[in-house]
Structure formats: C-alpha cells, structure tokens
Amino acid sequence: MTVASPWFRAVVSAAQMQEIENWLFAQGMPVAALMEKAALQIANRLSLLYPLTKFPRIGVLVGPGHNGGDGLVVARELKLQDYQVKVLQPLDQLKPLTQNHADYGKGLGIPWVDDVQALAHCDLIIDALFGFGLTRPITGAIADLVTAINALPIPVVSIDLPSGIHTDTGEILGTAVQADRSFCLGLWKRAYFQDRALAHLGQTELLGIGLPLQAIASVLGQIWPVQILGTEQARRTLPLSRSLVTHKYQQGHVLLICGSQQYAGGALLACLGARASGVGMVTMAVPTGIKALLHSQCPEVLVQGLLETSSGAIAGLGNLDLSRYTAVALGPGLGLDVGPVVEEVLPVNCPLILDADGLNQLARQQLLPLLAERTAPTVLTPHGGEFQRLFPDLDQGDRLTAVQTAAAISQATVLLKGAKTVIASPTGPTWVIKDSTPALARGGSGDVLTGLIGGLLAQPGEFALTQRVATAAWWHAQAGILAAQQRTVLGVDAQHLAEYLIPACRQWIGQNATN
Ligand SMILES: NC(=O)C1=CN([C@@H]2O[C@H](COP(=O)(O)OP(=O)(O)OC[C@H]3O[C@@H](n4cnc5c(N)ncnc54)[C@H](O)[C@@H]3O)[C@@H](O)[C@H]2O)[C@H](O)CC1
Numbered sequence: 430m431t432v433a434s435p436w437f438r439a440v441v442s443a444a445q446m447q448e449i450e451n452w453l454f455a456q457g458m459p460v461a462a463l464m465e466k467a468a469l470q471i472a473n474r475l476s477l478l479y480p481l482t483k484f485p486r487i488g489v490l491v492g493p494g495h496n497g498g499d500g501l502v503v504a505r506e507l508k509l510q511d512y513q514v515k516v517l518q519p520l521d522q523l524k525p526l527t528q529n530h531a532d533y534g535k536g537l538g539i540p541w542v543d544d545v546q547a548l549a550h551c552d553l554i555i556d557a558l559f560g561f562g563l564t565r566p567i568t569g570a571i572a573d574l575v576t577a578i579n580a581l582p583i584p585v586v587s588i589d590l591p592s593g594i595h596t597d598t599g600e601i602l603g604t605a606v607q608a609d610r611s612f613c614l615g616l617w618k619r620a621y622f623q624d625r626a627l628a629h630l631g632q633t634e635l636l637g638i639g640l641p642l643q644a645i646a647s648v649l650g651q652i653w654p655v656q657i658l659g660t661e662q663a664r665r666t667l668p669l670s671r672s673l674v675t676h677k678y679q680q681g682h683v684l685l686i687c688g689s690q691q692y693a694g695g696a697l698l699a700c701l702g703a704r705a706s707g708v709g710m711v712t713m714a715v716p717t718g719i720k721a722l723l724h725s726q727c728p729e730v731l732v733q734g735l736l737e738t739s740s741g742a743i744a745g746l747g748n749l750d751l752s753r754y755t756a757v758a759l760g761p762g763l764g765l766d767v768g769p770v771v772e773e774v775l776p777v778n779c780p781l782i783l784d785a786d787g788l789n790q791l792a793r794q795q796l797l798p799l800l801a802e803r804t805a806p807t808v809l810t811p812h813g814g815e816f817q818r819l820f821p822d823l824d825q826g827d828r829l830t831a832v833q834t835a836a837a838i839s840q841a842t843v844l845l846k847g848a849k850t851v852i853a854s855p856t857g858p859t860w861v862i863k864d865s866t867p868a869l870a871r872g873g874s875g876d877v878l879t880g881l882i883g884g885l886l887a888q889p890g891e892f893a894l895t896q897r898v899a900t901a902a903w904w905h906a907q908a909g910i911l912a913a914q915q916r917t918v919l920g921v922d923a924q925h926l927a928e929y930l931i932p933a934c935r936q937w938i939g940q941n942a943t944n
C-alpha cells in the first residue's frame with residue numbers, strides 16, 4: 430500500500446490539477462491568494478537565478494488566463510525589485526483576475542509593448558502565455574509571437590509549462606515556446622515526463638505552493654496513479670537488510686537465459702547486473718560455446734550449457750529444470766536465430782523478465798496473449814523499437830498512456846526505457862524515473878538493467894513487484910549518473926556502468942550503514 434507520500438512525487442494531468450485547485454477554492458482559498466503564492470515563488474527564484482546586475486531588462490509575455498496572471502504578478506514583483514520590466518499582451522480579453530493585475534501593473538508604470546521587437550534588447554523573457562489551461566493549438570498572431578520569441582537569442586523562462594506544450598501528452602500544439610527553464614507549479618505535470626517535451630522544457634524545477642495532502646488525496650486517492658520513484662522509497666525497496674542467519678538459497682536464485690556466439694557480451698553484462706543486486710545465486714543458461722567466457726569473468730556464477738544452432742544461438746532449453754529459480758530473465762544477447770525459448774519459458778512459475786530479442790521473439794511469434802495465462806508476474810523491458818514491434822497500434826508520443834495501455838493489454842509490468850523511463854502495471858501506480866543521464870543510451874546498458882531486475886525480483890521483498898522493478902530502473906540510472914560524474918558522459922560503457930551499481934548504492938545508504 431503506497432500511502433500518500435510527499436507532494437513532490439505526484440504527477441498529475443491538467444484535469445487533476447484543476448480539480449485539486451478547485452478543492453482549495455471550494456474550501457475558501459481565494460484564487461488570487463494561490464496565484465500570489467505561486468508567482469511570488471517564481472519572482473524569488475528568478476531574482477536568484479537571474480540577478481538584477483546581470484539581467485536588468487525583463488520582457489513578460491502575458492496570456493489571457495491565470496498563467497498570464499502569474500506573469501503579471503511576477504512583472505510587478507520584479508519591477509518592485511528595480512528590474513526594467515516590459516509586458517507584451519497579445520490578446521485583449523483577459524480573465525478578471527488577470528485583468529486586475531494588468532490594471533495594477535499599468536498603474537505602477539510598467540510599459541505595455543505591442544511588438545516583439547520591443548523585447549529584442551531584453552536580458553530575459555518570461556513566458557506566461559499559457560499553462561495547464563491550453564486546450565487547443567496555438568495559431569495566428571500568438572503562433573507568430575512564439576516563433577519570433579524562439580528566434581531571439583534571449584533566455585526564456587516558462588511559467589508552469591512552455592506555452593504550446595500539451596500538459597498531459599507533451600505534444601506540441603501548433604507551436605511551442607522553447608524554454609531554457611520551466612517552473613512547474615504545485616505538482617509535476619505529466620508533460621514533464623514525456624520525452625518529446627523535454628527539449629522545450631529545458632531545465633526544470635517544481636515550486637511548491639502549499640497544496641495540502643488532503644486536497645491531493647481528494648482527487649488522486651491514497652495511491653497516486655502516477656508517481657516519481659524517490660530516493661527514500663528506492664532505498665527502502667532495496668534488499669539491504671539481511672538476517673544474520675540467512676544463506677545463499679534464501680537470498681534468491683535468478684536464472685538468466687541469454688547470450689549467443691555473436692552477442693556473448695550481452696550475457697556477461699546481464700550477469701554483472703544480476704551480481705550487483707545481491708541475489709544469492711545466479712545461474713546462466715547460455716549456448717555451450719560461450720560457457721568458458723562466463724566462467725572466466727564471473728567465477729561464482731553457475732553456467733548451464735544449452736544446445737546451440739549452427740549460428741551459435743540457443744536452440745532450446747532442453748531439460749533445464751525451471752522450477753529451481755525464484756526469477757528468470759530471458760533476452761540479452763540472444764540473437765534472432767534463437768529457438769522457441771520464449772514459448773518454452775512462459776510456463777515458469779516465478780517472475781519472468783523478457784528483454785531484447787526475447788521481446789522480439791514474443792512479438793514475432795505473436796505470443797503476447799499467452800502472458801495473461803501465466804501464473805506468475807511478467808516484466809517486459811522494451812526500448813522504443815521493441816515497444817513498437819510489440820504494441821504497433823500504440824502512439825509512443827504520449828509514453829505515459831502508451832505504457833499504461835500496454836500493461837493493461839499484456840497483463841504484464843511494462844518498463845519503457847527512455848530519457849524518462851516509465852514503469853506501468855495492470856494494477857497499482859505507474860512509476861516514472863525523474864533523474865537519469867543520456868550516458869545510458871549505449872549498447873549493453875539494457876543488458877545490465879535486465880540482470881539487475883532479475884536479481885532483485887529473485888530476492889524476497891515486501892514491496893509490490895512493480896515498485897521493485899522501478900527501483901532497479903532508478904538504481905541503474907543513479908549508477909549511470911555517478912559514472913558520468915566520475916568518468917564523464919563518454920565513460921559510461923555498460924561494463925563500467927555495472928561497476929558503478931554498488932558505489933551508487935553505497936552513496937544512499939550513507940557511510941555509517943553496516944548492512
Ligand atoms: N498550478 C497551480 O496551482 C496554479 C496555477 N495557476 C496558473 O494558472 C494557470 C492555469 O490557468 P488557466 O486560466 O486555467 O489557463 P491558462 O492560463 O493556461 O490559459 C488558458 C486560457 O487561454 C485560453 N486558450 C487556451 N488555448 C488557447 C489557444 N490555443 N489560443 C488562445 N487562447 C487559448 C483559454 O480559453 C483560457 O482562457 C496555470 O498554468 C498556472 O500558471 C494559478 O494562477 C496559480 C496556482
């Protein structure tokens with residue numbers, strides 16, 4: 430049961446945000462007060478990040494709704510701090526509260542300009558055209574304005590969302606502001622975890638505006654549908670505490686079915702990932718021809734040689750006794766010439782992770798419907814291409830929805846890798862991994878993740894399986910971030926990534942932890 434946890438881990442849609450705000454207004458919170466709370470935070474952050482000494486001239490683009498209202502409060506507050514502020518308001522008709530702030534700003538002597546060229550000498554531009562109220566594509570004069578702003582060599586900060594980005598899907602509606610930085614207000618919006626929006630969002634930060642947990646729970650319930658997996662949660666999910674009398678068979682036994690003559694490295698990398706998970710035992714089922722390689726690299730691992738095809742891929746599982754394992758992962762380095770191993774492994778009565786060519790075989794042989802008949806959980810870990818082959822009818826633009834739909838169709842936990850990796854299951858919350866690094870976008874890093882997931886799921890654990898899968902993805906990302914910090918982004922090859930899994934783990938449990 431994921432009890433409602435700190436607000437900064439919730440991820441909401443525009444409709445949910447509106448409902449949460451309405452809860453406050455219904456309880457008597459004046460809209461103007463909430464706007465003031467939000468905009469004052471923005472003004473304070475701006476004066477810290479863009480000090481008056483370096484960014485004295487500020488242009489504020491003001492839209493018709495409350496996003497524009499936020500922008501006008503920011504304009505007034507920066508003026509009071511002696512910034513030279515100008516406002517450009519493309520639409521005459523403003524919401525009443527926004528109009529109040531416009532009247533007050535004019536009364537203070539803030540100049541309104543009517544041409545974007547009047548902003549050409551600004552040091553910073555604030556985008557307060559649209560926030561989560563954007564409902565249709567931006568067209569006409571406003572679209573021209575956005576295009577002109579994007580062409581200026583001036584940094585842009587967007588309030589709540591870059592105007593033009595769909596709050597939920599991250600889609601560009603007509604056109605969208607290219608922000609250098611975006612301040613998300615109150616709660617993270619879904620767009621912040623849609624890969625296609627990231628280039629428009631720039632650097633992002635969440636500004637809390639005092640939304641009470643009961644307001645959030647009144648709309649999202651006690652188990653929030655979409656959540657960021659936080660450090661504390663990941664740490665609690667890791668199998669870091671062990672009883673003194675444990676022994677290797679109590680710490681799980683993972684079977685990795687992987688590798689081929691052509692892709693022996695995939696098997697080795699999966700093994701390194703599994704080993705770092707702390708699992709009690711690792712068995713590798715690989716083509717006989719690569720057994721020696723694995724023995725030489727991972728001496729503690731048990732290796733089962735399997736019959737191989739003429740090209741050196743696994744021909745079949747033979748008489749491999751699958752009942753001995755507490756988790757099975759199949760896929761890294763299998764190659765396409767592999768025998769019917771997916772069909773043979775589906776009956777296994779423990780968590781099964783399918784990755785890489787295991788997924789391609791699942792798609793090619795149209796075995797997806799069989800997953801629903803499995804008596805134990807299944808985890809699919811596709812990247813975009815594998816996802817497309819498995820779920821050709823799903824639009825990956827809205828990745829969050831696509832993964833949730835894929836989980837419902839397949840009745841499996843689906844982890845879609847990306848800049849923001851998303852993990853969904855048929856029941857329970859959808860998890861997003863907020864922090865990662867492009868350094869992970871390299872061959873082999875997925876093999877390490879598959880081994881890590883298999884090793885974690887093989888171990889006894891009190892948390893829901895999907896949360897443990899998300900923890901593996903989080904751990905994998907953290908290792909990538911640490912490796913990139915210490916070896917530059919160029920130095921995060923998959924083998925080094927695997928070596929950073931334990932140092933990354935060490936980082937969170939603090940230096941004084943004993944187990
Ligand atoms: N998140 C919070 O807790 C707070 C949010 N605030 C700010 O308010 C906006 C949401 O305000 P809202 O008025 O609902 O919507 P917008 O300001 O985003 O603007 C919508 C406005 O524009 C019209 N519109 C929609 N699409 C188009 C279009 N393509 N072309 C022209 N006009 C369009 C629509 O009819 C509306 O009138 C939120 O993002 C925050 O910035 C609170 O002020 C503070 C707390």
Ligand SMILES: [K+]
Binds near residue numbers: 558560588591
């Ligand atoms: K905006």
